[in-house]
Amino acid sequence: MSGPLPPRLFCFHHAGAGVTSFARWQSVLGERAEVVPVLLPGRDARVREPRITDPDRLLDEIMDRVGPRLDRPYALYGHSLGALIAYTFARTVEAIGRRGPELVVVGAALPPHLPSPLLPAAFPPDAQLLPWLVSCGVLPAEAAEAGEGGIWQRRVLPTIRDDLLLADALRRTGHSPLRAPVLAVAGREDHIAPAHLVEEWRRYAPAGFGLRTVPGGHFFVRDRPLPELLREAVHGLGAVFRPESSTV
Template structure:
């Protein structure tokens, strides 16, 4: 595989039948998918995307806006769109996933077989994120909960370091909005059965973002997706 990029956590495999590109949400990086398998059914590859200003890219400047981020990601992924692929984004990660899908369609690149958005209000309702109204103590508690959900520990120093990039990510979220702009391909919208964070009426407003919008309720809470639940992986395998 040529054209490997720092935007991907690992080099994509040549033998894969299809790919699932996974977008991290605010404050964290591609390692949030460390509990996911690399392969779904042995021939669909999970490809976590790494944003700048975190983890192995911590010394790089922040991306600024979702629009600027999507331009860079679209360019970086172009060599790896030579087979069917799906975009997945949970919570705020769904927004750059949508923006990148839109950018690729506008530039004539192969479009995703499906955009899967999880627990996120559509762009025309943005900015819409409960993190935007939290102070540092509350944000630190959320980051600690995320660390535990990922199978780690809520280490104070790590939380302090993560808060810095989280503030920049939230600023990108705070300035993001877009009129309802449809995609040419299908969109799947995921709601988690025990997740109180997103109003179902807002999720329903993804209608109109494609001629083919499907809704799926999966068992679990807001961070259940971190454990790679089989119901979600089955949905992603479908492409």
């Protein structure tokens, strides 16, 4: 018999981003989990594909890509927008009777019932959106200083706008609790999703809840403390799983 297969860790990225934030995670998690970044269309290798702003279409997309890989224990990690995606996906697979996650980890995100400073009632027009995102700490200062027609206007702005529209739509899809335990992670210098508000994910986790803080601001996903924390969080999730065909 071969040894147990590790659980999978499906990772969902933040608004305007791709999966590069997760590039080094496998080396940190080692044999504790198989890291599976989930790239949404409209960026990186999928840049020519239409972006998604509709939750139903999003769930169809994720199920097509992830569904066949729910054949062993798994956890979810989502960062900011990705946290809403992870929560919505977990709620959906639980509702339809598919194998649910062993653990849902939400990072740098407020729960759906709380208003987010990144999701105002009306988004600023394009000419004001980049400076507004800079003032929120989402983009670096040079984004506001870039001229019209530059890379920030042509590539970054449309993706972020659509991703924020998706995040706003996901917040409206429901606020039901999960069957899986939830671990919420907050950056100690994050003013967008501070720890005392991130802690309110507790109401979605009757099966168990934990709150952890890590160094950094809203984009602590890029730093090593987060995958190190996840390495411990997923330890043991798949310890007893062996595929039926694991005979020699």
